[in-house]
Amino acid sequence: MSDIKRIIEKLIEFRNERDWEQFHNPKDLAVALNIESSELLEEYLWKKPEEANKESVKEELADVFAYAFLLADKYGFDVKKIVLDKIESNGRKYPIDKAKGTTKKYDKL
Numbered sequence: 001m002s003d004i005k006r007i008i009e010k011l012i013e014f015r016n017e018r019d020w021e022q023f024h025n026p027k028d029l030a031v032a033l034n035i036e037s038s039e040l041l042e043e044y045l046w047k048k049p050e051e052a053n054k055e056s057v058k059e060e061l062a063d064v065f066a067y068a069f070l071l072a073d074k075y076g077f078d079v080k081k082i083v084l085d086k087i088e089s090n091g092r093k094y095p096i097d098k099a100k101g102t103t104k105k106y107d108k109l
């Protein structure tokens with residue numbers, strides 16, 4: 001079993017032990033994911049990037065991953081596959097010869 005699948009199993013075990021699946025519909029998982037990513041942003045608010053507390057960043061990032069994995073599981077998505085597919089698709093959108101060293105969006109390349 002892959003590491004990602006093992007993590008998702010642990011998350012589901014944690015959730016089911018608390019009878020929280022009833023609250024974990026896709027919409028609320030997406031909302032929770034957004035809130036956790038905002039908590040991550042809050043770690044950087046009014047600071048230089050290097051001033052963020054690394055331990056807090058680590059914890060908020062873990063929360064983001066947890067909700068992202070739970071949402072992917074809700075839809076039966078294979079996390080490894082969807083991320084690898086997206087990297088491939090981004091590679092087509094951002095060819096190296098046009099995208100290297102620029103932050104331009106694909107439609108402005």
Ligand SMILES: [Mg+2]
Binds near residue numbers: 036039059060063
């Ligand atoms: Mg959090």
